[in-house]
Amino acid sequence: xxxxxxxxKAEGGDAGAKKAPAGQKPSKGAKAxxxxxxxxxxxxxxxxxxxxxxxxxxxxxxxxxxxxxxxKAELADIRYGVKGFxxxxxxxxxxxxxxxxxxxxxxxxxxxxxLIMPTVIPKSFFEKESDHxxxxxxxxxxxxxxxGNHEKLEEPLALRPTSETALYSMYSMWIRSYQDLPFKRYxxxxxxxYEGRSTRPFFRAREFHWIEAHDVFATLEDARNQVLQDxxxxxxxxxxxxxxxxxxxxxxxxxxxxxxxHTYAADALxxxxxxxxxxxxxxxxxxxxxxxxxxxxxKDGKDELGYITCYGPAISRIYGAMVAVLGDDxxxxxxxxxxxxxxxxxxxxxxxxxxxxDKACKEVEAEVKAKLDAAVKxxxxxxxxxxxxxxxxxxxxxxxxIEIGPKDVEKGQVVVVTRVPRKKEFVPRAGLAGAxxxxxxxxxxxxxxxxxLKFDSLVQRCDYIEDAKEAIDGxxxxxxxxxxxxxxxxxxxxxxxxxxxxxxxxRRVDDEPNKFDRCVACGAPNPVAVYVARSY
RNA sequence: GGGGCCGUAUUCUAGCGGUCGAAGAUCCGGGCUUUGGGAGCCCGUCGUCGUUGGUUCGAAUCCAACCGGCCUCGCCA
Numbered sequence: 001x002x003x004x005x006x007x008x009k010a011e012g013g014d015a016g017a018k019k020a021p022a023g024q025k026p027s028k029g030a031k032a033x034x035x036x037x038x039x040x041x042x043x044x045x046x047x048x049x050x051x052x053x054x055x056x057x058x059x060x061x062x063x064x065x066x067x068x069x070x071x072k073a074e075l076a077d078i079r080y081g082v083k084g085f086x087x088x089x090x091x092x093x094x095x096x097x098x099x100x101x102x103x104x105x106x107x108x109x110x111x112x113x114x115l116i117m118p119t120v121i122p123k124s125f126f127e128k129e130s131d132h133x134x135x136x137x138x139x140x141x142x143x144x145x146x147x148g149n150h151e152k153l154e155e156p157l158a159l160r161p162t163s164e165t166a167l168y169s170m171y172s173m174w175i176r177s178y179q180d181l182p183f184k185r186y187x188x189x190x191x192x193x194y195e196g197r198s199t200r201p202f203f204r205a206r207e208f209h210w211i212e213a214h215d216v217f218a219t220l221e222d223a224r225n226q227v228l229q230d231x232x233x234x235x236x237x238x239x240x241x242x243x244x245x246x247x248x249x250x251x252x253x254x255x256x257x258x259x260x261x262h263t264y265a266a267d268a269l270x271x272x273x274x275x276x277x278x279x280x281x282x283x284x285x286x287x288x289x290x291x292x293x294x295x296x297x298x299k300d301g302k303d304e305l306g307y308i309t310c311y312g313p314a315i316s317r318i319y320g321a322m323v324a325v326l327g328d329d330x331x332x333x334x335x336x337x338x339x340x341x342x343x344x345x346x347x348x349x350x351x352x353x354x355x356x357x358d359k360a361c362k363e364v365e366a367e368v369k370a371k372l373d374a375a376v377k378x379x380x381x382x383x384x385x386x387x388x389x390x391x392x393x394x395x396x397x398x399x400x401x402i403e404i405g406p407k408d409v410e411k412g413q414v415v416v417v418t419r420v421p422r423k424k425e426f427v428p429r430a431g432l433a434g435a436x437x438x439x440x441x442x443x444x445x446x447x448x449x450x451x452x453l454k455f456d457s458l459v460q461r462c463d464y465i466e467d468a469k470e471a472i473d474g475x476x477x478x479x480x481x482x483x484x485x486x487x488x489x490x491x492x493x494x495x496x497x498x499x500x501x502x503x504x505x506x507r508r509v510d511d512e513p514n515k516f517d518r519c520v521a522c523g524a525p526n527p528v529a530v531y532v533a534r535s536y
Numbered sequence: 537g538g539g540g541c542c543g544u545a546u547u548c549u550a551g552c553g554g555u556c557g558a559a560g561a562u563c564c565g566g567g568c569u570u571u572g573g574g575a576g577c578c579c580g581u582c583g584u585c586g587u588u589g590g591u592u593c594g595a596a597u598c599c600a601a602c603c604g605g606c607c608u609c610g611c612c613a
Binding site: 049050051052053063064067071078079081082083135138139162191193195196197198203204208210255257265276277278279280312313314315316317318346347348349350351382383384385386387388389390391392394403405406407408415497501503535536 | 537546547548562563570571572573574575586603604605606607608609610611612613
């Protein structure tokens with residue numbers, strides 16, 4: 001019987017089999033470490049984890065791994081049936097809300113006030129700035145009719161792909177004088193993009209969740225300083241709090257936000273060897289203040305255009321990146337502050353001793369809540385085994401598990417197990433709060449250290465396009481010389497991208513250690529060092 | 537947007553022109569028994585075979601289009 005089951009589970013594992021030969025790999029690697037002694041020899045000969053476990057190794061098939069993680073840790077449900085739109089499940093939402101809260105707090109500490117704008121933008125607003133219109137034209141959802149008879153709207157409404165045009169049309173009314181500047185607002189909202197490329201939960205959707213901050217200043221210099229602050233906030237949040245290593249690039253001229261003077265964007269590197277863009281900040285200068293009439297009166301009575309910046313951390317994508325970067329073969333891993341449940345208590349029941357165990361669990365729960373102010377949960381379900389609970393909470397990335405059984409009650413101790421690193425310890429009840437405090441304090445720091453591989457170690461300096469291709473094929477980022485990231489460098493950039501299969505991400509914003517004598521494509525002297533990588 | 541693969545119950549799979557009034561496992565509900573790393577037995581429930589149209593005496597099965605999913609290549613948070 002369990003033989004049959006082993007077989008079935010192996011099959012369950014190839015949820016991905018339909019897509020590629022890679023789907024077959026998993027069963028081979030599937031852990032047989034659990035004491036399931038039936039070999040199930042006839043059909044396939046491999047034991048497998050239950051369907052509730054991830055059946056591929058992250059390092060072997062990242063794409064399948066991510067799909068399974070999203071499904072099995074119940075982060076999103078993709079069965080809604082509209083391309084690019086998914087249900088965000090409670091476990092993900094609880095973390096995402098915490099991420100929002102941290103980000104919003106930081107933005108407010110840096111002088112931003114919250115605001116909520118309408119979701120629809122009239123066509124006429126949207127079309128005021130021509131570069132921006134061109135950039136977004138292909139990916140806007142339009143609301144064109146309404147009512148029972150599908151009456152046509154007099155003016156089509158865009159489902160906002162981003163809010164510049166909505167905000168700045170109001171900013172022109174809200175901002176009157178230099179006394180109003182700097183004028184800094186943010187909103188947490190959803191935006192919509194009719195994405196052509198294939199969609200992925202969290203990473204690329206047609207509806208995504210983000211924060212956008214839009215700031216107006218009296219001088220270009222003030223605006224530039226805001227861009228620096230935006231980058232600093234990104235590091236504080238994305239790297240320090242969410243434990244995702246990132247680096248900022250100035251995007252090439254041909255790859256900037258439509259309507260910006262410059263775009264600066266953080267890239268993270270995922271297990272697949274692809275970079276993904278995380279927060280970006282744009283120096284818009286006066287490109288929008290002209291068309292939208294964002295003006296202010298100076299101290300000496302002159303009428304001036306404001307200088308604008310906008311900053312867009314996409315929380316849903318950052319969440320996806322965090323899940324992807326931190327997760328391991330057991331499932332999700334979360335920083336301490338972001339875990340919906342930080343400590344789970346699993347009672348180990350035995351006939352006739354449940355009451356004593358339950359009582360001890362309740363006591364420990366109360367103590368942890370009181371002394372640590374942590375999110376604690378007692379998993380007292382009596383219809384599944386303790387082992388299954390262990391696996392379930394590990395899949396969900398709960399940082400600490402406390403096991404309490406009859407033996408522990410007797411000895412006045414508990415078992416404390418940390419998710420990362422996976423470590424089991426017997427702790428006397430009297431020392432529990434102290435032990436947990438220690439874990440809580442260092443947990444996130446440990447994760448960060450674990451993942452803060454410096455980009456430097458993943459970057460390969462290359463003098464020839466062929467070398468760069470080799471580096472990129474080996475899941476690395478290539479650093480090459482390019483004559484320019486202005487439009488004058490575009491044709492060389494095309495050659496590099498075609499020759500390497502990567503995309504030019506731009507020039508590092510911080511200090512550049514690599515120096516080049518000539519452009520890899522045309523040989524022109526005094527090139528700028530740029531980074532080339534495959535991207536999501 | 538291009539190319540490739542795919543769509544049967546919550547999920548995974550079988551069926552590949554008539555024997556399908558669609559099979560098995562899982563899930564779910566009930567009962568017993570269990571719980572220190574993914575338990576077992578018994579009973580029960582669950583199906584617009586993705587949708588629409590076509591071919592055929594007859595379609596889950598063949599064809600087309602659409603919708604969705606996965607993989608892969610050129611443009612973005």
